[in-house]
Amino acid sequence: MASTSLTVGLVGGNVRAMKISRRSLIATAAAAGAGAAMAAAPADAQTRKVIRPAALRPGDRVRVVAPAGVPDTRLARGIQILEGFGLVVEAGAHLYDRFGYLAGTDEDRLADLNAAFGDPGIKGVFAARGGYGTQRIIDGLDLAAVRRDPRVVVGFSDLTVLSGRLWNAARLVSFYGPMVNWTDSRTGPAEIESLRKAIMTDEPTVLTRDPAEPSAAVAVPGTATGRLLGGNLTMLQTSIDTEDLPDLRGAILLIEDTDESAYSYDRMLTHLIRAGALRKIAGVAIGQFTNAPVTSGQWTAAQAVQDRLGGLGVPVLGGLRIGHGNGQLTVPLGTRATIDTAAATLTVQPGVRVVPAA
Known part of the structure; x- marks a missing residue:
């Protein structure tokens, strides 16, 4: 059975959160040359047609799956929010499983993910939780169904x-x-609305630099336009020399991370630079640096990132509320975006197509 009807709350109410250090779970990828870093990218990387999915509408069925870590009781509120959008929320068959620090075995997590992509009635796939584990199953993704x-x-x-x-x-x-x-x-009302607009309307997303964010200290003046690609810095760095790292030529690179020291940011960016992954990027949009330890007399995370990115010769805009911190906003990955450091804005074109009702 691919899915079950989803009830608000967790089975028995006894699923507990588990704090896991991704750094202790993900081994640092071996250094790779520029050719290896680009090998996974298709030869026609700059010309293939970009696909924007249909915008979600009230009444659409969506599936919640857990490709990585184990969800906890907070899942109930997220379900209520999606239902508040008018969506019909279903659970992957193994959503409540546990296998060590993973939400079930690799086989079961992959089965849920592929079942969600393979069901023609499912219009949206939502991840229950992050943590770690997607790398273990990603090579089995049913790309034909996608x-x-x-x-x-x-x-x-x-x-x-x-x-x-x-x-x-x-x-x-x-x-x-x-x-x-x-x-x-x-995630309060503004953040809920950010998610709704991103997945249910064709309005552009505009984010403004928040000077209270630690990453706001990172800045290289200028304006740049390109497709917004990237995400979590740890996962980007550990995706070098795999089929998961996008070809970033001409792109606006998005990065954010949590629970990482200044030298970890330095090391990850240095690895990406040495691998050639950042060679022809158009610019960098920086999300949240949460829970970064500060040691007296040493660089902060923002200072380390400024040192690494400042010499690339491209505009850099920090202080965006994207990532693991308070006020998390939603952005499409793959649509065209513009960073304007003078206006302190990131503007991202819509990621969905609004399809008229039949």
């Missing part, structure tokens, strides 16, 4: 791997936004 029936896909953090694979394999626009395992302190 290409046959494109649909809205929402997730962030560990789901950067899925977004990258969808882009490389199908040029499918996805959405870098909150998991269904919704966090009250991070």
Whole structure:
């Protein structure tokens, strides 16, 4: 059975959250040359048609799956929010499973993901939680089903791997936004509306630099336009020399991360630079740097990132509320975007097509 009717709440109410350090779970990828970094990108990377899925409408069926970590009781609020959009929310058959720090075995998590993409009645796929695990199953993704029936896909953090694979394999626009395992302190009415607009309307998304964000200290003046691609910095770095790292030539690179030290930001960006992945980017949009430890007398995360990106010769805009921090906003990945450091804005073209009702 591919899915079950989803009730608000978790089975038995006894699913517990588990805080996992991704750094302890994901081994740093081996250094790769520029040729290897680009090898996974299609030869026609700049010319293939970009696919925007149909906008979700009230009454559409959507599926919640857990390709990575185990969801907890906060899943109930995320379900209520999606239902508040008028969507009919279903659960993957193994949504409530646990296998160590993973939401079920690799086989079961992959089966749920492929069932969601393979069901023609499902119009949207929402990730329950991040953490770690998507890399373990991504090579089994049913790409024929993805290409046959494109649909809205929402997730962030560990789901950067899925977004990258969808882009490389199908040029499918996805959405870098909150998991269904919704966090009250991070997501209020404005953030709920940001998600709704991104997946249910064809309005552009405009984000303004928030000077209170630690990443707001990173800046290189200028204006740049390109397709917004990227996501979580850890996942981008560990995707080097795989089919999950997008070809970033001409792109606006989006990065954000959490629980990483200044030297970790330095190391990850240095790896991407040495691998040639950032060689011809158009600009960089920087989301949130949350829970970055600060050591007296040493660089902050923002200072380390400024040092690494400042010499690339492209505009850089920090302070965007995208990522793991309070006030998380939703942006499409794969549509054209413009960063304007003078206006302190990131403007992203819509990621869905509004299809007239039959």
